[in-house]
Amino acid sequence: MSATPTTTPARAGRPRSERARLAVLEAAADLLIEGGLAAATIEAVAARAGVSKVTIYKWWPTRGSVAIDAYFHRFKETIEFADSGDLAADLTAQIALLVEAFRGRAGVVMAELIGLAQSDPVLAATLRQRWLEPRRAASAAVLRRAVERGQIRPDTDIAALLDQLYAPLYYRLTMGHEPLDRALAPTLVRTVLEGVRPR
Amino acid sequence: MSATPTTTPARAGRPRSERARLAVLEAAADLLIEGGLAAATIEAVAARAGVSKVTIYKWWPTRGSVAIDAYFHRFKETIEFADSGDLAADLTAQIALLVEAFRGRAGVVMAELIGLAQSDPVLAATLRQRWLEPRRAASAAVLRRAVERGQIRPDTDIAALLDQLYAPLYYRLTMGHEPLDRALAPTLVRTVLEGVRPR
Amino acid sequence: MSATPTTTPARAGRPRSERARLAVLEAAADLLIEGGLAAATIEAVAARAGVSKVTIYKWWPTRGSVAIDAYFHRFKETIEFADSGDLAADLTAQIALLVEAFRGRAGVVMAELIGLAQSDPVLAATLRQRWLEPRRAASAAVLRRAVERGQIRPDTDIAALLDQLYAPLYYRLTMGHEPLDRALAPTLVRTVLEGVRPR
Amino acid sequence: MSATPTTTPARAGRPRSERARLAVLEAAADLLIEGGLAAATIEAVAARAGVSKVTIYKWWPTRGSVAIDAYFHRFKETIEFADSGDLAADLTAQIALLVEAFRGRAGVVMAELIGLAQSDPVLAATLRQRWLEPRRAASAAVLRRAVERGQIRPDTDIAALLDQLYAPLYYRLTMGHEPLDRALAPTLVRTVLEGVRPR
DNA sequence: AAGTAATCGAGACGGTACGTCCGGTCTTCCT
């Protein structure tokens, strides 16, 4: 009867345990780092978190969901994007950041998540929505502004351009045919901006 | 020790059954196509091939090995590479071929193989040696000749260039954020050759 | 706070919901009949009765308690016992009544209750107190009067005699080695009264 | 080609491990005695026997099957039946033997098996076939010979008579309303032979 | 022709993890 201006829905029943949620994410993140995705079984996460399996299944549909939440919980990387006007520098800086991230444990885990996503559509979608799309959106905005400034030809296929800048990182991460060295970022940027034809 | 004049090693004992080898590859390929990598269980392959599990373990170290052999057994793609002198056309043709291959069932299976390789080092190595490296070697040769002809700047990082041409295909295949459409090949080639800066 | 002029013991708080009690018993009885004791899970009863599990645990200690209460709620059999003086007829009538009861759905449920009682001491005690003892007391009274009347030898072990009259019903019910046919009652009575030796 | 007069079927594949079979039975029997039927979970038996769950499920359909096999493996009671011609003595001896068996741990386990059989038809059937029927057959033979000797009236219902002799033991065992004391056997026998009517 | 040796099929086995069910306990809000 009385107006409830509070935003809380005030549902009946025992509320979800924040303690359990955090314990799961911490345990999963630990296991991911220690033994990779293979070690982050539901069973192991439950045991380590001191949480029952059912509780995990209640809130996460698949193993991949837990893993990706744990990944974001632990490696909350920022997508800060300087837009100084110096296009080459801005792009290089951003790509170099990702190279740096992929060179550590986080890179291995990301590779395994991508691997699992090949047989887990839910994980694939989550990975796109929570990881890929925000980064692509930020980079795309920079590129679009570059078009407006006349730094890039207006008929450029932005999506393809993004792929040519970022795909090599994921490619090397997942295939391992070449190391992810720090010199890569400027090379990639220079090629797409200048082309490789002699002038 | 003793001279073995025979060309064949002529080992004693029952020779390996070619029948069993083929049955395994056919069964695995069928399962790969029908239900993806997840369906190509050692157990399932053995049952379908009418072969005992031990026989499979005897000749293939891991599930991935069987799968990749079955993949090559079924999809024996050629790496023909025209070197007409028209660099843009040659590259585009080759990339377009891979795009075409990845648009079908083989693409899905390849994505799953890459996925499994993230947790199976043996498979990862096999994938690099039998799939990736031959293709990269062929393309690298073309690019090196282009350098010699003066079509490409001599200080170009060939490895990075290859990645910028091919990685987008694998990236779209595994992440699914953009479709693998046929217009992609010329776009990729044009960008790396010309750059995106206005002239 | 406010005076409670009601005559009730006037305990504080909300009184026990008769609605809930009945809903539980009805739901449990329905489940017992439909799927046997195995179906009468606390969980299932709560769901069907629209009652919370805690409410059930609050008023009944174990699953068996709920079941047996539901049993009595549904099958409220009378222990009417004619004492006409014709001992054989009186005993036969009473035993026949129980045979009849055990031949239906109630028999199956009773068997399952006895079954559960083997691993649930509370249920076992309840079963004895609310089911067995009243019946035994009634029959024992008849037998004791028969002793007084000189129809039965005074040194007779009444407890053992009761067992020889009634145990066969439970035995056949639980073991199922012989059917519970209607001819059983007079046979049992005749044997214990006359013996099987030829005269 | 050669005649194989041996009785061994010589089936292909690894033969069943007798070691595993015995380990399961011993472990189950131990658990039955220590903690009753409730303790003899498949999981616990497997762990204690050092045997995998699958192996148990392969050879025994239900928990009850394992338990009853373990019961017979441990308490291999003989159904020796003296037929001396003194009917009362023979029956009493046999019943007393069963009373004695039921007074120990074996009695509790048997009660629990009967309990479980109420919700496990396979177990119920096994119990009848491997426990009940052999004993009834032996006793029935004695009674039939007594009929032939004229010690029992020829119109006697043997099945009902067996129930009146043995059912009280199971009844007291499962209901617990009276103790299973040693004086029971002669009382039961005397009643059915002589009847309780005064002469 | 007999012996030797590697292979094959069948299938049993220990082990790990899966996803589900139910039992009891708890916490919160509503009446």
Place this chain on the structure above:
DNA sequence: AGGAAGACCGGACGTACCGTCTCGATTACTT
């Protein structure tokens, strides 16, 4: 103070594959 809702831990369930292990049968080469 009940009671409904529902989250939680724990334990067991039955199943799927894994990779290993016996078996008996088969098939070549060697003596």
